[in-house]
Amino acid sequence: MTRSLTILGATGSIGRSTADVVLAHRDEFRVEAVVGGRDATALAKVARRLGAKFAALADEREGEALKQALSGTGIGNGAGHSAVLEAVEHDADTVLAAISGTAGLAPTHAALKPGRRIALANKESLVCAGSAFMADARRLGVEIMPVDSEHNALDHALAAGLNRDVEKAVITASGGPFRTWARERIAKANTKEASAHPVWSMGSKINIDSATLMNKGLELIEAHHLFDLEVERLDVLVHPEAIVHGLVQWSDGAVTSGLALPDMKVPIANALRNQGRLKMNLPRLDLAAIGRLSFERPDEERFPCLSLAKAVLKAGGAMPTILNAANEIAVEAFMADRIKFYDISELVESICSTFSGRNNPAPATVADALGIDHEARQAARRLIPVYAEATRL
Structure with a gap:
């Protein structure tokens, strides 16, 4: 059965990976709408590539450029806040929400419609308005599927038991570019050094959050709302290989975890699945070839943003x-x-x-x-x- 999909943040790294997943399963998806920020050329390209019915840019000033880029395609288009909301209103079974930052909060919330699934990659929906957002999702019967690799892994791992039996739910961090740097050296780091993420290819703001470990703090807040777990039952481990993305310690001593190679197409495919999993032609995890997985506790003295986020979650x-x-x-x-x-x-x-x-x-x-x-x-x-x-x- 063909499913309809709208992609918010179609020109970012998550949006591009989503396009790859969709194109690998052309017969299973119909793309209703795509939304981008200000790059008319990039949005027009992805709209053509996916055969979208409608394309919207958040930046109203680029509306004419988008119109010209889509001339002759028959793809409806617009720019500005009203155009973004028009895209959200398109009749889609699933909305992948990947607009970065607080700018993604309003359109992601507007996407909450009865019976819909939200494949959620916008942290701010839960960090800024978690209680209100989740209450509205429950009231409307909206299924929230986490796209972040860590929360997607926890979603897998938590399926092994009951919430009340969870002792710790742990998300992992690669450690960022400064994992082995002394505090004195980190203090002098420039933007280029802080943006050099060792594992993932992400947007510039998220790269800096990874360097400060604020991204892990924000992810703890997300996990609190997604899985109804208090801060005392949430934790972070540094795992440089980025193979184990999340794990759960149970009251009987058992541990379940979610493992995958670091490729966002894996959690995206999982969030978009229907009755069964989507078959993806991706490299398979070979633990024997990797040979060793290492873990360490985060140093909250060198990375104080993590302790700040924990304190804020507790408050x-x-x-x-x-x-x-x-x-x-x-x-x-x-x-x-x-x-x-x-x-x-x-x-x-x-x-x-x-x-x-x-x-x-x-x-x-x-x-x-x-x-x-x-x-x-x-x-x-x-x-x-x-x-x-x-x-x-």
């Missing part, structure tokens, strides 16, 4: 929303060479401390989450010049 309320907003502004400033590497964690901690003394209930709606996000971003932007001045000295 609850709106603190995860605030953490994420401050981190996005700090990473943006680091990528622009305005602040130093460890200024990221210091700035985020400062913003979280500023807000922690207030009454910060968890956002009840996505609109509430976006309002809190805006306030925290403004506070973080006001601090950037202080760190930027210190960088220049």
Whole structure:
């Protein structure tokens, strides 16, 4: 049976991998709509390649370029917020949500429709508005399938038992480019060094989050909402080979885990499956050839963003929303060479401390989450010049 699919974030790394999965199973998928950010040429290319019915760019200024790029194809198109929402409204069985950052929250939430499946690769939907998002998904009967390799692995591993019998659910980290670096050397790291992820090919912002280990902190918050597990039952292990993506320690001493070669097409195919698994022509995991899998505990002194995220998850309320907003502004400033590497964690901690003394209930709606996000971003932007001045000295 042919299934209909909409791809939000079609021009990013997850979107491109999704296109490969879909094209490997042309008879099983019909692509309704594709959404991109601002690259009209790239979006037109993927829309043609997948035979999409509609294409939308978030950047309204690029609407004419998209129109020209799709001229003569018969593919409907538009640009701006309303066009993105039009794409979301297309009648699709599954929506793959891979728009990066808080920009993906509103369209991903809008994609929640009765009976739909959301293949979720947008962290911010759960980090910024997890309680509200998941409550709406449950109310509407929406199935949420995690696309991140770690959460997809946990989804597999947790199927072996009951939630109440989970002692620890563990996600793994490659350790990023600075795993073996001394703190003094990390402090002097530049943007190019921080972006050099040793395993995955990802967007620039996610690469920096991997270098700080903030991405693992955000993934813990995601896991809390996806699997209804409190922070005490969640943990992180550094695993440089990136073969074991998640594992579960059970109350009887047994451990189940999800293993795969580091290729995002594996969890994407799993999230898009229907009655059975999609057959993928990918290299197979050969443990004998790999020979050795190693693990170590993360060093939260060298990577304080991880401990910050754990503290925020424990505090609850709106603190995860605030953490994420401050981190996005700090990473943006680091990528622009305005602040130093460890200024990221210091700035985020400062913003979280500023807000922690207030009454910060968890956002009840996505609109509430976006309002809190805006306030925290403004506070973080006001601090950037202080760190930027210190960088220049």
